[in-house]
Amino acid sequence: MADVNRGNRPLSPFMLGKYYRFQLNSVTSILTRITGVALLLGALLVVWWLLAAASGPEYFATVDWIVTSFIGDLIMLGSAWALWYHLLAGLRHLVWDQAKMLDMETADKLSWGVIGGSVVLTLITIIAV
Amino acid sequence: MAFLTDRKRAVGMGSAKSGTEHAWMMKVSSIALLILIPLFIFNFGATLGGSYEEVVAHYSRPYPAILTALTLAVGFMHFKNGVQITIEDYVGGLNRKLLIIAMICLSYAAAATGIFAIARLAL
Numbered sequence: 001m002a003d004v005n006r007g008n009r010p011l012s013p014f015m016l017g018k019y020y021r022f023q024l025n026s027v028t029s030i031l032t033r034i035t036g037v038a039l040l041l042g043a044l045l046v047v048w049w050l051l052a053a054a055s056g057p058e059y060f061a062t063v064d065w066i067v068t069s070f071i072g073d074l075i076m077l078g079s080a081w082a083l084w085y086h087l088l089a090g091l092r093h094l095v096w097d098q099a100k101m102l103d104m105e106t107a108d109k110l111s112w113g114v115i116g117g118s119v120v121l122t123l124i125t126i127i128a129v
Numbered sequence: 130m131a132f133l134t135d136r137k138r139a140v141g142m143g144s145a146k147s148g149t150e151h152a153w154m155m156k157v158s159s160i161a162l163l164i165l166i167p168l169f170i171f172n173f174g175a176t177l178g179g180s181y182e183e184v185v186a187h188y189s190r191p192y193p194a195i196l197t198a199l200t201l202a203v204g205f206m207h208f209k210n211g212v213q214i215t216i217e218d219y220v221g222g223l224n225r226k227l228l229i230i231a232m233i234c235l236s237y238a239a240a241a242t243g244i245f246a247i248a249r250l251a252l
Contacts, residue, residue, distance in 0.1 A: 036215070
């Protein structure tokens with residue numbers, strides 16, 4: 001077989017920073033993954049909170065205190081932004097998958113749209129709830 | 130060997146061997162979540178911070194119960210598939226397999242726990 005270098009290849013993201021300059025598109029793209037993985041924390045917290053509500057008033061009081069504490073609020077606020085960011089950035093990837101809006105100028109505009117849109121939607125969420 | 134085309138030599142050599150199905154499931158779940166997540170954020174946000182009685186009453190209604198159960202089910206399956214690609218990209222060897230198995234188990238466990246809680250609250 002032509003593949004002689006089996007199992008000894010460099011692992012991503014070895015290109016980042018050293019060989020490949022950080023740029024708007026790559027940073028907003030990697031943030032999609034980071035927010036996606038980070039959302040696990042908020043999601044597990046929501047599941048725990050729901051389980052506590054289903055278990056009874058005493059257990060709910062304990063978990064609700066944690067979820068609505070300062071740290072809990074911070075995680076929920078961060079998760080709200082991460083959800084909006086991941087949603088908008090994911091939408092951008094769905095558009096890109098159709099081989100549309102891939103030119104640099106439009107891609108950069110979409111990047112700023114994702115960043116700005118996620119902040120605006122997070123502010124709307126804070127005001128609305 | 131010389132009679133094999135380049136394509137024939139490449140088919141089936143991918144790491145997962147089921148990439149098309151995986152990519153399609155990511156697409157389906159992501160489009161479902163485009164609708165579910167905005168609805169969930171405002172629905173959940175409205176009840177977070179409420180008293181125990183308010184929270185129980187909220188999830189006793191069909192719309193919040195169905196919306197939340199659906200969001201958790203689709204969301205955790207989306208996470209399971211998404212985090213698998215991420216692990217495959219950044220982790221190698223045995224740790225890759227162990228992490229993927231752990232994340233698949235965690236995703237199913239969290240989704241099941243959440244749906245059980247909703248069912249108990251709603252019924």
